[in-house]
Amino acid sequence: MVNKTFWRCNICNDIHYGIAGPETCPTCQTKNAYVEVTKEEAQKVMGF
Ligand SMILES: [Zn+2]
Incomplete structure (x- = not known):
């Protein structure tokens, strides 16, 4: 079973939902900036 969680970019607050955060942020291009x-x-x- 795969547990998907939320990841947030430390730099631009981009939210990613998945098994792991992207290696490179698609928005600000920062590497390893995602934290769970x-x-x-x-x-x-x-903003919900
Ligand atoms: Zn970012």
């Missing part, structure tokens, strides 16, 4: 966050944190960042 809870669903609640991700929703807060996205």
Whole structure:
């Protein structure tokens, strides 16, 4: 079973949902900037 979680870019607050954060942020091009966050944190960042 694969557990998908939320990941947030430390630099530009981009939210990614998946098994792991992208190696390079598609928005700000920063490498290894993603940190795992809870669903609640991700929703807060996205403005829900
Ligand atoms: Zn970014």
